[in-house]
Amino acid sequence: MTDARRRRTGEALGFWLLLAPSLLLLVLVFARTVAGVVRMSFNGWTPPSFYVEDVVLDHYVRLATDPLIREAAFNTVVLAFQAALTSVVLAYVMTLIVWLRPKRFRLTVIGLMLCPLLASEISIIFGWWLVLPRNGLLSYMLVGSGLVSEKINLLYTEFAAFLGLVYAILPYSFFILLSVMDRQDRLLIEASADLGASPLSTFREVVLPLTWRGVVLAFSQALIWAFGIYATPSALGPDTLWTMGQRIQEEMIGRANWPLASAIAVAMIAAIALLLVVMRTVEPKERTA
């Protein structure tokens, strides 16, 4: 065995040794659990038992045909897309400001963006309960500022569910976009202007293409978060707004139909996996000077 080959083998061994603990944890905690959920989704269901050992496709057939599940899927996808899109647009504007403005803005905005990550989802929901109802903070502020004449209730509306989701996923979009934008050379903006480009042309020709990769990454991450968040839309939205997360809870706890709940979960995991594959292929390559 030559020295170079021995060294390569050594490097490969070191790589796997270093990876081993986290890989082991991932297999034990995550892969095993997902495998369990997949297995459960093929079991039969005869009330009052939670499930019966079997291999059937009943629950997947229901998944495709049950109008309640279809409605929940539709709601989840629409809500997640709206929230992800809104969060990426807001985050893009904010990162652009942080990127272009002096340093002192940077720390302030980064600090503000960290806030939602420091509190738990449940305490943030309690916060919304103080802000959104008829006698809440927002209503008082709107009436006080003269924007509306009567107190308004926003709690338990689709808008509240959307707002809560956007708030929850905004930090992820922001930090992903910031990391991509920080790697760009600000001098390129000056070079573009120097060659006669208006600020709008510079944005279209230089800034957006260079940060497009960040937009795609941030959008797919935001979408995955928005897809999976369960408590926020169910606590802030109206009773009529069913999401997939709520559907799983209902089947699992309300109706004790574990195989169906598992089938819904598997469908969601598959949808996210598919989304990641699609995003990978549309994700532009990065070119660095």
Add this chain to the structure above:
Amino acid sequence: MSESILELERVRLQYGPVVAVDDVTVAVGRGEFVTLLGPSGSGKTSTLRLVGGFEHPTGGVIRIAGRPVNGLPANRRDTATIFQSGALFPHKTVAENIAYGLRMRRVPAAEIARRVAEMLEIVALPGFEHRYPAEMSGGQRQRVALARSLVVRPSLLLFDEPLSALDLALKLQLRAEIKRLHAELGFSAVFVTHDQGEALSLSDRVAVMQKGRIEQIDRPDTLYNRPASEFVYTFMGESNRLDVTVGGGAIRDLQGHLLPLTLEDGLAEGAWRLYLRPSRLHLSEHEPVRSNALRCTVSMVEFLGDHFRYHLACHGLRLMCDVSAKLGLSEGSDVIASWDGADMRAYR
């Protein structure tokens, strides 16, 4: 007046208490190549950025082609900048980079293609149209940057230390290329550098800047041979410095040793700093070959490729002397260093 492409009149740039550019007045003629030379923090880059429209003056007037441009943003000025890093668009090919300024000026596509191809010939990069900047060397990227600015035929080209990031061989090669292009195309240019060699070789005139002001602006040979100030003299090249006192018709070093020196003009009584370029000293073993002479000891010999540098000591004074051929002198040898009085400059 109309002969000047660029005029700066008492231009000032101040950030709070910091004065970056302090009442700079200068004019650049059509087709002229003017260099702003100075150490970092001297205000040369700030002055260039004011002309390019990246900063706006807090006082004074800037005119390009006779038209005041104060407050006009960079994209509406007829200038083009070559940045130190090149600042090429990494997501665009060489051809797209060069075409950028023309597209922004809404030049028809056919003409863009023609002018881009022509430019690639001029900067000696034909066949590189479809490369990306990441696939090119630093020198090639800087040629593309040059082409990208030249192709829009600006009234004025601005060079912001374009050669500083390159290694020596490439720097000299590209420097010669810029000189050739200037001779061929006759563009007007303001070139910023801290390298006096670049300034002297490229420029029609050089402005030496310090602390936001222009110390002297002159043709390169005048600047080198007749510097207006001690700063200009020391910045234009390496020098020996002799701290002396003049009293009772005699020149002494700070320890009181008598120095048998004669200058062209006599010196008034007091403390003086005398300067002398290392290349102007002559070494001899027995008899001085020039009018001013000091008996020294060799303290160190350095080999610097194309010449040798002798470090000499004479009482408390230290002298450097550059000679092209190695002399039979080793460390500790006695030697006579001599020079013409006219090669010495005195400042107090």
